[in-house]
Amino acid sequence: MxxxxxxxxxMAAEALRRVVAxxxxxxxxxxxxxxxxALRMCLENRPDLILMDLNMPELDGVEATRQIMQLCPCxxxxxxxxxxxxxxxxxxxxxxxxxxxTATPVLRGGPDGAAPLLAKIKTIGxxxxxxxxxxxxxxxxxxxxxxxxxxxxxxxxxxxxxxGGPAALARxxxxxxxxxxxxxxxxxxxxxxxxxxxxxWLGEQLAMPVKAIDDGDELSGSMVHxxxxxxxxxxxxxxRLSYDAAPRDYAYRPSVDVFFHCVAQHWRGExxxxxxxxxxxxGGDGLLAMRRAGQWTVAxxxxxxxxxxxxxxxxxLGAAQVILPLEHIGPALRAKVGSK
Numbered sequence: 139m140x141x142x143x144x145x146x147x148x149m150a151a152e153a154l155r156r157v158v159a160x161x162x163x164x165x166x167x168x169x170x171x172x173x174x175x176a177l178r179m180c181l182e183n184r185p186d187l188i189l190m191d192l193n194m195p196e197l198d199g200v201e202a203t204r205q206i207m208q209l210c211p212c213x214x215x216x217x218x219x220x221x222x223x224x225x226x227x228x229x230x231x232x233x234x235x236x237x238x239x240t241a242t243p244v245l246r247g248g249p250d251g252a253a254p255l256l257a258k259i260k261t262i263g264x265x266x267x268x269x270x271x272x273x274x275x276x277x278x279x280x281x282x283x284x285x286x287x288x289x290x291x292x293x294x295x296x297x298x299x300x301x302g303g304p305a306a307l308a309r310x311x312x313x314x315x316x317x318x319x320x321x322x323x324x325x326x327x328x329x330x331x332x333x334x335x336x337x338x339w340l341g342e343q344l345a346m347p348v349k350a351i352d353d354g355d356e357l358s359g360s361m362v363h364x365x366x367x368x369x370x371x372x373x374x375x376x377x378r379l380s381y382d383a384a385p386r387d388y389a390y391r392p393s394v395d396v397f398f399h400c401v402a403q404h405w406r407g408e409x410x411x412x413x414x415x416x417x418x419x420x421g422g423d424g425l426l427a428m429r430r431a432g433q434w435t436v437a438x439x440x441x442x443x444x445x446x447x448x449x450x451x452x453x454x455l456g457a458a459q460v461i462l463p464l465e466h467i468g469p470a471l472r473a474k475v476g477s478k
Contacts, residue, residue, distance in 0.1 A: 139263055140167040142185035144176035144202065145217075145242075146194045153243040154189050154217065157252045164259065173197025180210045187262055189255075190236065192218040192227045200230045207235035207444060213262050213417070217242050217255065222335060229339055233305025235444040237262055237417065238329055258329070264389040265418050290377040291359040292407040293320040293475050296428070298394030300327040300416025302444025304336065307414065308343040310468050311362065315345050315478040321357040322346070323379075325365045325394045327416065333366035340364065355379045360478055370396040375404045390420035394448070398424025402431040409433040410474060412467060413452050415443035422451030429457055434474060437461050 141158050143166065145151040151169050158164050167185045170176035174196035176188065188206070192199035203214050216231050216239040218224060228239050240258050243251040295316070299307055303326045316322055328336050334350045340362070341348035349355075350366040357363065357377055365371040368391045369381035382396070394413065398421060401409055411428040413421045415438055429435045437449040437458035442465070452458045462470060 139164050139186040139259070139266075141165065141259070142167045142170065142176070142179065142188045144170045144173065144188055144194065144199070145191040146171045147191070149245050150191065150219070150242050153245045154255075156245075157243055157255055158189075158259075160252065161256065173199060173202030176202050177205050177209070180206050180212065184210050184212055186266065187213045187215060187259065189217040190214050190231070191242070192216060192224055192231060198227075200227060200234055203231050203236050204234035211235070211445065213237055213266055215240065215258055215262060221332065225335055225339055228332070229304045229336070232328075233302055233308075233444070235302050237265070237301055237327075239332055240329070261389065261391075267389075291319050291321040291357050293317075294357070294401060294405055294407065294409045295320060295322045295412065295471065295475065296325075296398060296401050296409060297322065297412045297414065298325045298398065298416075298421040298424075298448070299414035300390070300394075300418065300420065300445075300448055302415035303327070304340070306438070306444070306464055307340060309464055310412075310414070310471075311344050311346070312468070313345055314468065314472060316360050317476045317478050318359040320475050321359055322362040323351075323357070323365075323371070323373075323397070324362060325371055325392050325397050327390060327392070327394075327420070330367045333364070337364040337366065351379050353380050365392045365397070367392065372396060373400040373404055377404070390418060394421035395424035399427050402427035402433070405431075405433075408475070410471060411435040412471070413437045413449055413458065414464070415445055416448035417445045418447050419451035421448045422455050422457050425452045426455045426457035429459060435459050436467055436470065438467065439463050 143154045173194045190199045214236040216236045337350040348362040369383045370393045372382050437452040440446040442463040
């Protein structure tokens with residue numbers, strides 16, 4: 139891939155340059171020292187991927203990400219020092235269109251911390267190239283039991299999101315408390331090292347409690363459950379949540395498609411499938427399975443999406459019964475399932 143670096147700290151930029159240069163399959167296209175310079179250079183010579191710092195002069199990483207995604211969109215990975223200490227900035231950048239976040243390697247003879255960054259770059263490369271994969275998800279279901287667990291919620295809202303998802307989720311669910319018989323499950327493309335922080339951050343934005351899902355959890359009404367590992371979230375016929383590494387070569391982790399297929403195959407009450415902004419095609423095939431199972435399905439429209447990839451895939455497949463701007467999805471959801 140042709141990779142650009144946006145970082146105003148000389149040692150950090152050099153560490154990133156060395157990491158990229160250490161591989162035969164990638165090259166450094168340019169290095170920008172300010173957010174404004176990154177925007178200008180991206181307009182002149184758009185890379186496949188930008189390694190974007192958060193704290194830069196002229197335009198910070200959040201605003202640079204937002205303007206790049208508006209004017210010359212490309213894949214952006216936030217690479218910054220101590221991302222756990224900059225949670226609000228990180229999620230603002232993810233909401234503006236960045237794909238993921240990782241820590242900046244440190245120069246200590248050679249770049250220390252190169253492996254996690256190279257793993258992220260490899261994953262994003264797969265995501266950029268990936269154009270399908272839904273066929274690998276079929277045939278996972280066991281036989282459907284005759285009766286539902288009476289202690290489980292009767293309604294499930296399943297939401298999938300990727301690029302731009304954190305901010306979209308916060309807006310979609312803001313101020314809403316689902317009724318006791320309704321559970322919400324969120325599958326957001328985010329690395330497991332930051333997933334619990336994401337769940338905590340989302341909980342601060344919402345009126346409902348938010349819980350990062352542990353393996354073996356059961357669904358609870360009036361609660362938002364958030365997938366938290368790089369393995370895929372699955373729902374079994376007893377409505378228990380767990381994680382599965384298969385399919386291992388699937389570019390999207392955790393996969394929205396995997397979870398939506400589980401809902402289509404196992405959920406016997408009312409369900410709503412919502413596919414929000416995101417790069418790639420994950421979720422479209424699963425949303426179609428939910429629609430074919432008789433559930434209500436929604437996709438975000440192009441104008442309100444940070445990246446119109448996943449919702450576009452759903453629209454092309456005819457998976458969404460309705461396509462709505464983000465600000466209309468929340469009211470439509472409340473009208474469908476009610477509130478506490």
